[in-house]
Every structure is written in structure tokens, then in C-alpha cells.
Amino acid sequence: MTQLRVAVDVGGTFTDVCIFDEDEKTMRVTKVPSTPHDPMIAVMNGVKRAEINLADVELFSHGTTVATNALITRNxxxxxxxxxxxxxxxxxxxxxxxxxxxxxxxxxxxxxxxxxxxxxxxxxxxxxxxxxxxxxxxxxxxxxxxxxxxxxxxxxxxxxxxxxxxxxxxxxxxxxxxxxxxxxxxxxxxxxxxxxxYNRFNTAVANAVLAPLVSGYVNRLEKQLSDGGYQGDLLLLHSGGGSMTPRMVDRFPVRLAASGIAAGAISAQHIASQCGYANAVSLDMGGTSTDIAMVADGELRVTQEWEVEYGHPIIFPSIEVLTIGAGGGSLAHIDVAGSLRNGPQSAGADPGPACYDTGGDQPTNTDANVVLGRLGTSLAGGAKSLKRDLSVEAINRVIAEPLGLSLEEAAESILKVANANMADAVRLISIRRGYDPRDFALLAFGGAGALHGVDVARELNIPTVVVPPNPGVTSAMGCLLVDIQHDLSQMHTGALSNISTEKIEDVFRRLEGEARDRLRHEGVSESDTVLQRLISMRYAGQWRSLVVPVGSGPDFLDAAVEAFHERHEREFAFRNDEAPIEIYEVQVKAVGKVNKPSFVPATKQDTGPGEPVEVRPVYFDGEWVETPVYGRDNIPAGAQFEGPAIINQLDATTVVPPNTRAEIDEWLNIRIHLEGSAK
Structure with a gap:
């Protein structure tokens, strides 16, 4: 029997399906339009379009926006x-x-x-x-x-x-x-x-109002999959970078409030590790928004407090992701002061960009890319046809004529504003945290990330852009790379000098016992259970605390104190080894290991990209340039070539501008090196 691992990520515009064949060690992908009124319809449409026999599926993992959308719409x-x-x-x-x-x-x-x-x-x-x-x-x-x-x-x-x-x-x-x-x-x-x-009440209230909605959706989907022949547990990705079964979702639905957002960050960490980059920034640009996360020293940044709407915190450990309103469907418009703006309003999946010919008549980033030749006349392998004349009309009417610009100048300006917005967001998550973007690689994915990745990197002087093999479904792939995970905590406040190691050890043991019970409830064996201890600490008199991992043994507190000093210096450029330290909270991360896909590197060939599918004019830096267009499936590992080039595939389009050099690595990523950037 064929053993398949299937991951589905529901986005604002498209629902992405990623299928890994365990026997053949191959990956295939597909995309279908999202159905905001009932996301399950799009999930099952994706399964049908991918011709998946659910009886052959060993693992089905899902990143969902049901909880996020419910909090945004307050339905x-x-x-x-x-x-x-x-x-x-x-x-x-x-x-x-x-x-x-x-x-x-x-x-x-x-x-x-x-x-x-x-x-x-x-x-x-x-x-x-x-x-x-x-x-x-x-x-x-x-x-x-x-x-x-x-x-x-x-x-x-x-x-x-x-x-x-x-x-x-x-x-x-x-x-x-x-x-x-x-x-x-x-x-x-x-x-x-x-x-x-306040934090506790609001988190509990969010959990309560989401429970009927999320549990209902999850249980309906689980039944639909089971009726189709799937015999395993449905795994739901949660904000902390792990997954939950429907049984735990019934108790903690609020953990799914950033489900789909976390998936892209997890994929970014995996790809950066494959490519040998300890530091990477992910740019996950979809149809409605862009999610930005940072991998530093091989680890994703985690925050203890986050929110879907300002003023309504959700206090669970969550992968730190900065989301801005910049996507393929973001609307370009002129504000009351006469300045060109881009987003955060979006055409979304309905009515969509003007070129979709589905009712939208406002210019978007997608329309600008079509006008400039960076996008062709179809998306998703021909599933969506694009009409350039509608993009031309929208940009001329809304942007070019009011500002006195040519069509090309207006379209290029739309993209420049979008790229500047994304570059500013990267600065927020890197420079403001003491990290220099020039020390990082930029991982560009999502349906539109590979269109904009190099331009954003140039704004930040980042030397290398990495585009994964399936950029449009990279977030879905992240769902295949996670384990079952729970985060437990208990308040244990007091001066470190007054707290005995034995008391903290007792708290850890109690939390670990509860953690094991949760994982057993989800069918995780003891051999697949991994428990990590953490302590939240602060200097005496501080309001905020920092979480550091701790080991076991008689001197585990001494090691935790040193780790706290080091992290405090990293975060705030300050440490005081003589200051008294307080313990704020004791935490345990419980992980139930899940079998993951085993990817096989390709054999590299010393060759070029082969013959282009076509050559078409593309607008770069104020002029039209005859640019070869390649099919990504036809470019072998090891191929190297100079820009400009356009690379098409089912789920995304990659732009390789002039004055850049591209290569296909053994993992089939496109690595684009920028001239004149930091090395």
C-alpha cells in the first residue's frame, strides 16, 4: 500500500495541498481557491484535485485559519x-x-x-x-x-x-x-x-468563544476524512509550532488562532538548516498578507504574548511572526494627501485582482506584476487565467492618470511601495532586536514571495535569497515537519536566593506528569515523548521576564542563571551579574515525536538552465528587457545562470532580476546571489 503524508494549509486566497510519497521520496503539490464561507470545502476540493486516496494516507496535517478569522470577524x-x-x-x-x-x-x-x-x-x-x-x-x-x-x-x-x-x-x-x-x-x-x-481572563474568553466554532469545524473535517478512508489522527498545527489532535483542540481551541501563520516559519527553519544558514529571515507573501519570521542561531524566535487584535492578548508560547497587509491582492490607492499607498486593504479571493476578471476593478500588486511582464497570463498551472488589459485599465484609471505617470512607472511604483513596506517589517523583527539583516539569508515563498524577494533583499542589503522548490505551498509543507506539542506552566514567583532546588524540581515533576498524561491521551508512546524544562526569570524589580531552557542535575539553576544573563544581554545590550534574580514561572514543553518525511538530495549537474519556454519583454529598472522564461521542473540541480530570468511553476513565479546570479542547489532551492550586497 502506498504511504502518503498530506498537509493542507488554508490561506486567504488559495488552499495549498502538499503530498509526500514515503515510498518514492517525492513531493507533489496542488492549489485550489479558498472557500472563506466554509474552509472545509476547499480542503476536500484540494484532496479531490490531487487525486488522493485517503486510505493510502498515513498522516494528515492541517494548518487552519478558522480560529484567526473568527477572532478578526468576531463571528x-x-x-x-x-x-x-x-x-x-x-x-x-x-x-x-x-x-x-x-x-x-x-x-x-x-x-x-x-x-x-x-x-x-x-x-x-x-x-x-x-x-x-x-x-x-x-x-x-x-x-x-x-x-x-x-x-x-x-x-x-x-x-x-x-x-x-x-x-x-x-x-x-x-x-x-x-x-x-x-x-x-x-x-x-x-x-x-x-x-x-487581564491576560488570563482574555485568553480564557478567547478560548471559550472559539470552542464551538473550531471544535465543530475540526470534528466535521475529521469525520469527512474518516468517511473517505483515512484511519489516522487529524493533526492540527498550533501557534507554538507543534500540532494537536482534535481531542486536545476541544479543550484548547485558542491555540489554533495563529495556526497557518506558524507553518511557514517552521518550513523556513527547516530550509535554512538544509542550506547551511544559521540565520535567516522568512518572507511568506500570500494573496492577502505577508508573514515575516526570523531564525537566529538555528532557532525560531518565540514570544510568550501575542494577539490577533490589539488589546486582546493571548498568552501562550507562539512562534514570533510579524504580519503586515502586503500580498498579491493588496490594493494600490492614493490617499487624501495625494500619496501612493499599498494595502493593507486587499482584494482577497473575492473579488480578487482586476486581472482575475471576477469582479475586482481596483489595481493590486498582482496587476502590477502582470503589467510589467513579471507574471504571465495564467496562475496555478492554468487553473486561473489572467487578463492583462483589465490590469492596464485599473492601473491607468486609479494610479497613472491621477499622478501623471506612464503605465510602466505607475506599476513599478506600486511594487516599490509594497517592497518598502515589507523591508520595513523585516527591520522591525531584526534590527530592533539587535540583529543585522546583512548577516541573514532571505527565504522568499508564498504565492507571491518569489516575485518580490530580490527587491526586498536589495532594500536591506541582504546578500542571498533562497526560493524553496514549491514556494507557493511551503507553509503547507511546514505542517509535515511538526511534532505534537503542549506547553504547560505554573507560577512560582520569588527571589532565587530564597527558592530551593527541591521545590522547583517538585513543580517540574508535577508538570511533566500532566504532560505525559496529555500525550498518552493523544496516543503518543513513552518512547516518542520528549520533555523540555524552561524557567522564566528577571532581575529583581523588573516587570517583564525572559524564558531560558534548563537541564537537570544539582546545578541546573546555576546554568539557568548564566543563560538568563546571556539572553538579557542579547535582547537589551545589558547584563548585571551582581543583581539579584527572581524566578517568575516554571514551564514544561511536551513533545510527542511524529515521523517526518525523509528528503533525498538530488545529484548536481554542471549545466545551465536549458532552453527557455519563451522569451518575453519584462520591465526592470525603467526599461523593457527581453527575458527568458523557464519551467522550473526542467531546470536540474546544479544549474547556474545570470539574471534576468523568469521561472514559472504550478504554485509560484520567481523573478531573477538583472545583476543577480542564480543556482539550483541539491535540495532544488533557487539561490539568488545579489551583486554588491554584503557577503
């Missing part, structure tokens, strides 16, 4: 928050900050649950975990009866100081389950057992 079921008396408005007061400090008229979006749906119950636990006032059961049952009468079946229970002792939250949940048996209930201590009630 939630009716939900309620039950909290301690006096804490009803915690998620509305927030931390008092604003996204734009200087815009007095711009308000932060309101909480996910309206005030009229937030209720108080008499109870109290102090900061040490001592129950001062048990749950008032009469109040609790009256509230449960009210919620039942209102038809509310999605509930978040968030009590103050429950991170120290969850007894009152657990009792409230029991009462709600007795009175409303079919309710979906999230408790803050289970979701995030950490102090700072």
Missing part, C-alpha cells in the same frame, strides 16, 4: 463570562494602553464578550491560594438557570487568583455542568494558570 456564538464580584470589567479596562498613542479618536476594539453578558458571583481566593470565601452556590445556581433560560451554552469562568488555587472555579464549572449539561465551559486556571487577571 462568535452567544457567550457569557462568569467572574468574581467586582471583576466584571477587567477585560474592558484592559491595561489602559492604545495601539496608536497619538490618535485620541481611535478606540481599542471592545472585549469579545459584551458587558451585558458578563456576570458576577460571590467568591474569593487570596494570592497565596487560600479560599477566603467559597462559591455562593445559591447565586451560582440562579445564574446557571438564567443562562439556561437565555440559551447560553458557551461560558468562560474567570475567578481572581484562581491561578493559585482553582477550587472555586472548578466548583462553579461543576454547577454549570449540572444545570446546563450541553454547555461548553472554559476555566481560566485550566487554560492559563498564571497571575495578571
Amino acid at each position: 462568535f456564538p452567544q457567550a457569557a463570562l462568569v467572574t468574581t464580584t467586582g471583576f466584571r470589567d477587567v477585560i474592558e479596562i484592559r491595561d489602559g494602553t492604545k495601539d496608536d498613542l497619538w490618535d485620541a479618536y481611535r478606540d481599542v476594539p471592545g472585549p469579545y464578550i459584551r458587558r451585558r453578558d458578563r456576570f458576577e458571583v460571590t467568591e474569593r481566593t487570596d494570592y497565596r491560594g487560600e479560599v477566603l470565601t467559597p462559591v455562593d452556590e445559591d447565586e451560582a445556581r440562579k445564574l446557571a438557570a438564567l443562562l439556561r433560560k437565555r440559551g447560553t451554552k458557551t461560558i468562560a469562568v474567570c475567578f481572581v487568583n484562581s491561578f493559585a488555587n482553582a477550587a472555586n472555579e472548578i466548583r462553579m464549572r461543576e454547577i454549570l455542568e449540572e444545570e446546563i449539561p450541553d454547555a461548553t465551559i472554559s476555566t481560566s486556571a485550566e487554560i492559563l494558570p498564571e497571575m495578571f487577571e
